[in-house]
Amino acid sequence: MRDFSSDHRWLSLNTATVRKQGDLIAIIDACARHGIRAIDPWRDQVAAVGLDRAVRAVHDAGLELSGYCRGGMFTADAAHRIEARDDNRRAVDEAKALGAPCIVLVVGGLPQYSRPGSVASKDIVAARTQVHDAIAEMLEYAREADMPLAIEPLHPAYAADRACVNSTKQALDxxxxxxxxRTGALGVALDVYHIWWDPELMPQIARAGKDRLLAFHVCDWLVPTKDILNDRGMMGDGVIDITSVRSAVEAQGFAGYSEIEIFSNDWWARPMDEVLRTCIARHRTVV
Incomplete structure (x- = not known):
């Protein structure tokens, strides 16, 4: 396993971690100040400053990307499926322009939550079938752009509203x-927040192998968790054995970034520079 203790070369910042402290340009400037060499931006943050400006800012700062958040939210009723398809094609085009190595897919839950206005349904089996079919369709477009897709399994608590793919096994299936x-066009983004609990995690990481491990995200699970969406912990403040998961991922040959992604009302209330300094310190000591 790589030794991160002496530098933070392999730290990437998911820009949601400081989304409340500034826009994407401010985040890029802060990363440059702190010697952070990679980011994973979100589409809404890119849209807020404009794609062309975002591309220039990334290039001028000499940053790499560890991914692009996010595609997906595939589930919808018949009236909204073309909208979902076209939105995901735009995500591919944006990721290509930014130089992202993959698009992270949060696949969606029940249609009424994934695509507002869709007819309500409780049929999660149908939702999962729709996810499979929509990824197949998106994959054709993404292959033409040479843009890998990374399915991110989310914790089962999100099955209804965000992602009905809830385990590494489901994603790899x-x-x-x-x-x-195993062409490399389709793989997984593994976020320890969502997968740490899974008794099948280690064998599924081995099953994935190097060619399907496209992204690795870190944060921590707090006890108690006050808000399932916006109370993630800084690495080292919770119960996840992050080092063991990273060791398993790297044993398969993964040599990419450890991407810090923290949705937290607590950390959003702190100055950006304080958050980034803490991220760097924990990357060196905990991750």
């Missing part, structure tokens, strides 16, 4: 079905 040749 889709990869096996849609990309059996």
């Amino acid at each position: 889709i990869c096996d079905q849609l990309d059996p040749e």
Whole structure:
């Protein structure tokens, strides 16, 4: 396993971590000040400053990307499926322009939550089938752009409203079905917040192998967790054995960024520079 104790070369900042403290340009400037060499921006943050300006800012700062957040939210009723398809194609185009190595997919839950205005449904089996079919369709477009897709399984608490793919096994099953040749076009983004609890995690990481491990995200699970969405912990403040998960991922040959992604009302209330200094310190000592 790589030694992060002496520098933070392999730290990437998911820009949601400081989304309340400034826009994307301010975040890029702060990363440059702190010697952070990679980011994973969110589409709404890119849209707020404009794609062309975002591309220039990333280039001028000499930053790399560890991913692009996010595509997905595939589930919808018939009246909204074209909207979902077209939105995901735009995500591919944006990721290509920014030089992202992959698009992270949060696949969606029940239609009424994934695509507002969709007819309500309680059929999660149908939702999962729709996710499979929509990824297959998006994959055709993404292959033409040479843009890998990374399915992110989310904690089961999010099954209804954000993602009905809730385990690494489910995500890899889709990869096996849609990309059996393991071309690198389809893989997984593993976030310790969502997968740490899974008793099958380690064998599923081994199953993924290097070619399907496209992104690795870190934060921590607090006890108690006050808000399932916006109370993630800074690494080292919770119960996740982050080092063991990273060791398993790197044992498969993953040599990319450890991407810090923290949705937290607590950390959003602190100055950006304080958050980034803490991220760097924990990356060196905990991750």
